[in-house]
Amino acid sequence: MAIVLGPNRYGKAEVRVVRVTRDGGTHRIRDLNVGVFLSGDMDDVHLTGDNSAVLPTDTQKNTVFAFAKKYGIGEPEEFGLLLARHFVDSQPAVHHARVRLEEYAWDRITGPHSFVRGGTEVRTALVHSDGSGGSGGSESVVSGLRDLTVLNSTGSEFHGFAQDGFTTLEPTDDRVLATAVTARWRHRGTGSDWDASYAAARAALLDAFATTHSLSLQQTLYAMGRRVLEERPELCEVRMSMPNKHHFLVDLAPFGMDNDNEVYFAADRPYGLIEGTVLTDDAPDAPSAWQ
Numbered sequence: 690m691a692i693v694l695g696p697n698r699y700g701k702a703e704v705r706v707v708r709v710t711r712d713g714g715t716h717r718i719r720d721l722n723v724g725v726f727l728s729g730d731m732d733d734v735h736l737t738g739d740n741s742a743v744l745p746t747d748t749q750k751n752t753v754f755a756f757a758k759k760y761g762i763g764e765p766e767e768f769g770l771l772l773a774r775h776f777v778d779s780q781p782a783v784h785h786a787r788v789r790l791e792e793y794a795w796d797r798i799t800g801p802h803s804f805v806r807g808g809t810e811v812r813t814a815l816v817h818s819d820g821s822g823g824s825g826g827s828e829s830v831v832s833g834l835r836d837l838t839v840l841n842s843t844g845s846e847f848h849g850f851a852q853d854g855f856t857t858l859e860p861t862d863d864r865v866l867a868t869a870v871t872a873r874w875r876h877r878g879t880g881s882d883w884d885a886s887y888a889a890a891r892a893a894l895l896d897a898f899a900t901t902h903s904l905s906l907q908q909t910l911y912a913m914g915r916r917v918l919e920e921r922p923e924l925c926e927v928r929m930s931m932p933n934k935h936h937f938l939v940d941l942a943p944f945g946m947d948n949d950n951e952v953y954f955a956a957d958r959p960y961g962l963i964e965g966t967v968l969t970d971d972a973p974d975a976p977s978a979w980q
């Protein structure tokens with residue numbers, strides 16, 4: 690039996706970079722958390738300790754900051770592609786770059802340079818590049834969001850489920866449905882209008898959540914993914930993870946009160962976890978895009 694080196698990658702995780710763009714006295718802010726991970730001809734460093742192919746993770750971190758200065762930070766996907774292509778194109782031993790980005794929104798308060806952290810959700814992007822776009826390289830972009838917390842105070846039922854000797858759940862035809870959506874969507878190519886695509890996909894998720902009369906969170910998940918794909922031809926696959934943030938009706942009978950879907954206990958654990966993928970039937974296979 691021989692022991693061999695398997696798949697590997699290395700890089701700098703969680704580079705927190707904030708770019709202020711000064712347009713006269715008016716400022717704009719983009720706030721990112723960037724992870725860079727490289728792979729390629731890295732056998733020697735693992736097997737013999739020869740570091741000659743290893744671009745230090747410290748250099749990768751510096752590159753994120755230098756690129757923020759040199760090119761500014763526009764859309765996260767664009768910044769990720771710029772970085773990924775740079776490492777593959779400039780380092781002979783690097784054949785593949787993966788850049789993982791999170792963006793934290795800042796909304797303007799009043800005045801030109803005051804901001805409040807926006808929303809609860811975080812925008813995400815995952816970029817893979819084997820070389821410069823369009824020159825025969827293979828690239829993928831997955832955009833998304835996490836922690837988009839939503840609630841329907843009616844319009845949700847759950848009944849007709851399988852039962853066994855351990856089932857105690859009462860069927861319901863009117864409950865609160867709440868979840869914190871993590872959704873990621875794969876682009877067909879690398880030339881989308883990233884900000885517009887993100888805004889439209891987010892809006893489609895929200896609208897489908899609000900307008901779907903739900904018989905289960907699974908059905909709602911599928912409706913949300915389907916809506917994104919119906920509205921955005923540049924996308925071909927949506928992967929979602931949605932915790933069922935249970936709201937249990939409180940029994941107020943001991944106090945001589947009824948409870949007609951008015952007072953709930955918002956439990957934080959355990960929670961149901963509903964996950965699923967929705968894709969177009971022509972979606973090219975790309976499992977590595979998600980890794």
Ligand SMILES: O=c1[nH]c(=O)c2[nH]c(=O)[nH]c2[nH]1
Pocket residue numbers: 847858904905906907933961
């Ligand atoms: O929408 C739901 N899906 C389930 O699978 C499930 N299971 C459960 O206990 N409650 C719910 N709700």
